Amino acid sequence: MPWLIGVNSLRFFAIVLILLYHFFRNFLPGGFLAVDIFFTLSSFLLTTSLIRDYSRYHRLRYFRFLGKRLARLWLPLLFCVVVVLACAFVLPRDILVNTPLNALYALTFSTNIAELITGGSYENTISPNLFEHTWFLALEFQFILFAPFLIAGFLKIAPNYRHGLKGLAICSALLALLSVFLASLHGGLFREPDRAYFALDTHFAPFVVGISFAALNALRPRTPRTQKFLPTLGLVIAVVTITLFALKTSYQNPLTFALALPAVSVSTACALFCIIRLQPNRLVRARIPRMVKFFDTLGNLSFGLYLFHWPLYLLLPHFLALFPDLQRSSAAFVFWLIPLLAFIVSLVLAVVLARTFANPKFFASFHKRPLAYRFAFVAICAILIVPAVLTIVTTPKTSSISAQLNSSKISHDSRTKRTASHDTDYLGAKAFLKVTDTVFATEFNKLANTPPTQSSGYRAADSPNSADVLIIGDSVTLGAKAELESTIENAYVDAAESRGIEVATKLLAGYSATGKLPKIIIVSLATNERTITDALLQDIVSVAGAGRQLIFVTAYAGPMQPRDSQNNALKSFADTHSNVVVADWWQVAHDNWSLMYDDHIHLNPDGRRTYANLLNNLVRSLR
Amino acid sequence: MTRERISPKVFLLAALIVLFAVCESLSLVVSYQKYQRNSSFDAATTLSTVLGIMNSSLQSGDLATYQSARARFDDAYARFRDNPYIQRKHSAILNSLDQFNQTLTHEQAFLRDLLELRAHVTLLDQQSRDDFAAYVRSLDSFRTRLSTLTSPQLDSSKKHYLELLPRLSSLATSLLACENICSQSVYEEKRVAFAATQAEFTDSFARLESDLANTLQLPALLLALSDMQAQLEES
Incomplete structure (x- = not known):
């Protein structure tokens, strides 16, 4: 034509x-x-x-x-x-x-x-x-x-x-x-x-x-x-x-x-x-405008x-x-x-x-x-x-990030099952033990191959009821679960992949229903969130209830996925609420890619330790 | 009149159109079901947030937060109740919520009064024991508030408190009077009697609140909602 x-x-x-x-x-x-x-x-x-x-x-x-x-x-x-x-x-x-x-x-x-x-x-x-x-x-x-x-x-x-x-x-x-x-x-x-x-x-x-x-x-x-x-x-x-x-x-x-x-x-x-x-x-090329x-x-x-x-x-x-x-x-x-x-x-x-x-x-x-x-x-x-x-x-079939997250998930799932086992009947308990034995064996092997961290070696809380600090997070937190629990005294980590910040209210309401929420709650859910509103943060604070200290963690999601608006929302909210402080992970991570895996989001062993130390310092100052 | 034969191409076209319509209808049905499931999850999340805020504000006696959450509850509950997926799959929790809603409506005035009283109790607790003048003023204010209450649920408790409060007030007044003139041992004796009555007062109030929590069964509802959300997430 x-x-x-x-x-x-x-x-x-x-x-x-x-x-x-x-x-x-x-x-x-x-x-x-x-x-x-x-x-x-x-x-x-x-x-x-x-x-x-x-x-x-x-x-x-x-x-x-x-x-x-x-x-x-x-x-x-x-x-x-x-x-x-x-x-x-x-x-x-x-x-x-x-x-x-x-x-x-x-x-x-x-x-x-x-x-x-x-x-x-x-x-x-x-x-x-x-x-x-x-x-x-x-x-x-x-x-x-x-x-x-x-x-x-x-x-x-x-x-x-x-x-x-x-x-x-x-x-x-x-x-x-x-x-x-x-x-x-x-x-x-x-x-x-x-x-x-x-x-x-x-x-x-x-x-x-x-x-x-x-x-x-x-x-x-x-x-x-x-x-x-x-x-x-x-x-x-x-x-x-x-x-x-x-x-x-x-x-x-x-x-x-x-x-x-x-x-x-x-x-x-x-x-x-x-x-x-x-x-x-008539199609004469000379007549075509130069810009066109x-x-x-x-x-x-x-x-x-x-x-x-x-x-x-x-x-x-x-x-x-x-x-x-x-x-x-x-x-x-x-x-x-x-x-x-x-x-x-x-x-x-x-x-x-x-x-x-x-x-x-x-x-x-x-x-x-x-x-x-x-x-x-x-x-x-x-x-x-x-x-x-x-x-x-x-090219491998699974990435080391996924493998590491799965390892943390297995650990998390196994402990969830362990706390739930109080309510199971004898047959249920037998079946449960059969499953968890395998899970614990896998977990043990993985832990045995994990290099030791420079942590205080605290034992993690068995449930949020007995914890002093509850950490709610996404895959970044899930990856650092072991380091967080061993660095922060009596902490309980509830983390899963692909979570948005709106999940915090649901989780806090659930924990509140089971008993007393810990006095310190860390929310690290800004990585997957496109927008964070004051109303959403206010709901989180309200569900947590009076007398509790909240720590919101800023996100870093690599150089190509800026989280400035989300992080600014967290900071300005913290400025106006006396019981809310911000742990600025972005400040630590944005010019230090050596703390992360190749996706510039999930943390490698060094990053996990740094992340845990950052939160621990803040928790200690609040205690 | 001759009957024309249907061309195979026309037949094929008709078959393709019918196939497209069937596939598209199936796809729409699947999408609709998915949408219902997603919207039921959203409704459950909103409701559990509102209930969570009500729960924690009741626990801490934060009247303003409770009232703002209460204002959001009706809308969140209506959205949850009207969701066809929840009606079909989670009728048990819907029944519990209906019951909760009735109790809440019935005890709305009671809850408001209780939270206002709680604010007074908190104020009493915050008074310095040595600042008996302020303490007595707070007690008087509490008694005035209590005597104007209209909730039938509070009638029996009200009677108990109206008996208790003058006792507490007179003890505080005598402590206040004794502060500068009595010997240390007499003062300490009065102080112990006052502290015991004050403890009785606080315990009674805590029992009242505990009864209230049992009536509302908010934690149980929150747990049931949490379970339901987990099921929705899995499906």
Whole structure:
């Protein structure tokens, strides 16, 4: 099809929104909406191509169409997977757990299905998915499988070509409404945004909007360009609308699926309409404004930028960790440095991709290139494949962080069972002992292999009733459980993975019901929390009751996941409440990555001791 | 009139549409059930927070906190009670909560009065034993408050206290009068008698509060809610 000037600029706009969303989520909470721009554009272009092909050959050339699309998507994806795996070869294996499987999902266009089944998310920090973003390609490919039948079906059964196009436009619009309705139910009413966002049945609205618009555009006779003002105004309005939605919407907002996503698709269709109206009558490249040419060139790299930015963004902090001097840099410097580096390297790789694997003519004319060039290309590919394969082979099935957390969990579970055993009958007690014997044996072996800590060696309290200090925490605390219990006198640790701060009120209410709560309560639950409100903290203090001292621990979740707003909320709350103090873990951790594992969140043995000492000093000052 | 045969392609299309509709309906049913479970968990968390605040404010006699939690209770309870998943799966706890709600409504005035009295008792406890002038003033204030109480539940306790308070008041007054003129041994004797009556007073009040806690069964409810939340988390 003829080149549409400005379409790639729209792509560039979309990729900017996506990059801003992934790099600075607080700044642009609705940047994820921009994927629908890609979907609508892609669908419009492939429908236009299919309609032209059908009108020329009077039949659907499905496998030819599918092969072409597959080549355009799969080869760049393969290049991305190989490059990322090769880069990851030098990194610690902990962060690469599940990466081979995720690479397989990416290459088979099934990432979205896998994420729906396994419940994965962009925010998994223990074993991040380097190919999470390929759900986008998976969804597009799944749609491409079905779309030709829909398009060709209408053109075939209609009495004539125009009727077919009209039917296709109307049916696509109705399908878009159906998809929005289903997405609103799942994402809005039933509060399952992942289900609505990752599944094809609830996210095909932008595709069918693209089809509908392509059908309408094919019906419209070509008229010479008469004016520029109105289309330009329409284009600006569409872009501003999308930007406003991106600034104001969030993933959890129930209206996102009923309003924001459809609005972005419709705005993209409007923008496309304006771009088509703005096309010059005769395609003369010299007449194209320089700015449009510039953005079109950048937009041509959007696919490569999309493919590489996410894995690089995840991997770069681990590369930087190899340079100890950088760790001592300010948090703000690292915060800006990583997105900047991720963007620059992605841009370079996108240029390479656009000139090679994403260029359909590259392989067709490959044999005509000089021998040295061909040799160099094959050699570089081979050099990349070797470390990529080695990364796959050497990646373990579970990370040491998970193993360490599981070990703490076993210890925690076993003690919970031990306290519960008072109420069990004889047979229950026998069964219980059978289970706990195994648990204790495992636990003992693990403890025997654990290096001794520089602790005071206190014995942990058997229950919160007999404890002087109750520590409620998430996986960070769970990992440091042994050190906390042996460093802080008569402390009881209640910690579990993936806890948010709202769980504190529930737990404190439960402990309060069983008897007396300890006088000192430590709450370390800010790591997994996006927002912490005064009302929530007030509830925690109220459930704890008068006369109890609360210690809120600030969070550190790595350089790329700042917890400033959460930590500030804790500090300002403590300033206004005499019975609340803050243990500033962030202050200790943010410039001392050697205390943490490779995820920069969970604590290694040194970190666990430091963490326990920090809390112990505070507890002693309160006693 | 001839009967047209249905084309296999149309048949296939119809079959696909029916299949899509069935799968989508099933998916919606599953999502709805999941949503009900999640919202029941949210409702239980909110309710247990509110009950937890009521429990601790009752224990510490923090009237202002209790009243703000009490104001939130009705809404949290309505949300919990109206959840279809809880109605279906956790009818036992719902019955306990219904009972609790009735008791709470019935004893609302009683609780408020009790907490106000507790504030007075706390004030009494905080008075310096040697500052008998302030102590006697607090006792008088407590007696005035007690005599204006309207709760029928407090009638028997009220009688007991109204008998006890003048005794306590006269002992404090005589101690106050004796402070500067009596010998040390007489003063100490009076002081011991006063301390015993004061202890009797505090014990009686604690018993009253304990009876109240048993009537409301708040800790038991909190534990049941906690168990329910654990079950919801597992499912």
